[in-house]
Amino acid sequence: MMNTIQLKIDNKELEVPKGTTILDAAKRNGIHIPTLCHMKLHDMNIENKPGGCRVCVVDVKGRRNLAPACVTEAENGMEIDTHSMRVINARRTLTELIISDHPFECLTCAKSGNCELQQLAHDMGIREIHFEGDKSTYRKDTSPAIIRDPDKCIMCRRCEMMCNKIQTVGVLSAINRGFMAVVSPPFEENLDHSVCTYCGQCVAVCPTGALTEVDHTPAVIRALSDPTKTVIVQTAPAVRAALGEEFGLEPGTLVTGKMAAALRRLGFHFVFDTDFAADLTIMEEGTELLDRLQRHLNGDQTVKLPILTSCCPAWVKFFEHQFPTMIDIPSSAKSPQQMFGAIAKTYFAQKQNINRNDLVVVSIMPCLAKKYECSREEFSHDGNPDVDFALSTRELAALIKLANIDFHALPDEDFDHPLGESTGAGVIFGTTGGVIEAAVRTAYELQTGKTLQRINFEELRGMEGIRDATIDFDGLPIRIGIAHGLGNARQLLEDIKSGKSHYHAIEIMSCPGGCIGGGGQPYHHSNSEILKARQKALYSEDEAKTLRKSHENPYIIKLYEEFLGKPMSHKAHQLLHTGYFDRSTTFVEED
């Protein structure tokens, strides 16, 4: 065959497609070559290969120099030794060199146990550093969601690739050269002075502790040990599909019941579900969509379409910075996290007869942007935030371990009422395509007055970066766009701006895969299969629910009856809707 080549790796005869790197050729055939700077999410178009660390070097017969496997193309007839003594020696030296400029802080480092450099040092059997040199001393940078500790940066530039190529935010870039080289926001300013969206995708791929999340755990522990506080918790949909991984379960194992049980053991007074608030979001956002659509069909020129989802706080910050002229297009509906907070500190607090200041709302999120979101000023009332703390999936796992809870032995328990009941529509919020599918299920029935014949909208599902579909609303074709990853979102927005695309509604999620691939999830260590498994898990939880449409949630119906009136009522507007800010940079003349 023309398009394949033959080669030998570690004495194994292999055939691979032309153009395959040595690393991929080895991987496909189960041969492990250590790597550090390289990372790749297969089928998702995400790859970082600067060829900088050289940890992946291999011996190619007939070549004088060792070849870095991640950037060297496999050639016909090559004979490769991945673990010759010469290779091992080189790898050990390289590893030592990298460590010689690395702080020895593993004991207190947030990445410890998950750090790829630590793993490499372990695998290479490094016991001593023979090189003595200067160690860099950069300033730590703390933002509302992310901590940068540049001393731990090994210049793999994965974060730069995520932030620039995939997210097209462009906050992080390599600066300086040689020993002083580091990845940094412009002018070495803090992240919170930059256009960073806090999507956390840089944290998700950083191999070391140079990028980590702001830890809300100590504050949560304090609240839980304060007898004057009622502490309640909400869990985002994507968490249940990933938390199990931290306890050694197969990716895609749903642990909804065990998670609820664990939270109860941790001492939360009420264990609620963000999925409930997701159903609420659909009620508001779906109604808003139909309202805009109706006015549009009636010829109202002032109405703006498409409506864009607004449940992802990183996406919100992104368009506030990058598309200031379009800030009136996204739905004004708050994210489920913030809807939950607003309802908890009013409706629920009143029901329980507690002062909002004595009610602590904790959320468990797959997301780092949610840490930032709950700190936004408009989401607090007289200085008391609607959501007090947001823990990542990783932080929850650590807290469960800290409390010595045997996760596997836990029974499956249910969420509490009234803010714990949800439909399948709320569950699929956690994956790309899920929010809009949930919205379609409700909008269709509200618009047409008919019952859906099929509840699954396969045409909205998948992992492709940009997708679209037209859904027949009983004779009215509704065009829907979906994008995940901010680079794809930008593309879609540019197309709308230039008049190339016309949609009625668009769903946007900042993280590749949606929240299942969020920056607060268990590290995927470059394995895209994990994301797919989580996605599948969410769809199967939806499938297993009796109620699968948001407007059928009895507790949502009750909430409107008892408290809110109807969707988009005055009260709903006050509590569940928000506005956006132009955060773009403008130039003014110097005086």
Next chain:
Amino acid sequence: MPKIKLSEYATTTIKEVCASFNHNEGELINVLHQVQHKLGYLPAEVQELVAIELNIPVAKVYGVVTFYSFFTMLPQGENPISVCMGTACYVRGAEQVLDEFRRQLKIDVGETSADGKFSLNALRCVGACGLAPVVMVGDRVHGRVSPSDVKKILAECKDGCLTHN
């Protein structure tokens, strides 16, 4: 909404330079080169506008500015002094020369003297290794400089033998 202040002159200059390179991001280095030539230095505000004009993240611009020692974010003195620290110059005592400049001018590398007359920089090899150690004042090259020459070089500058516009 963050606001960035820039003089009209700087704004037009940057826009013109970027336009002359067709706003091509591949020309970033040349753009910065010309802008620095015209404005003297590349403060953050200037980099922000270059980024917008070339439609690239400002982080990229800052990355390039910090990568090449030729670019500077600080206003240069009337007499920008650069001491070559390439290998040849270094082994022939460039460091002592640099130290002497620091001592006499009472400024550090990367700084400008209070009266605005001098600024001091260390450069990587300027390619005049035969003359090592090399010191450049503006465009003028001084070769085989020893610490004892420093006083003379500074005096020459003060006498105004160096033309600057």
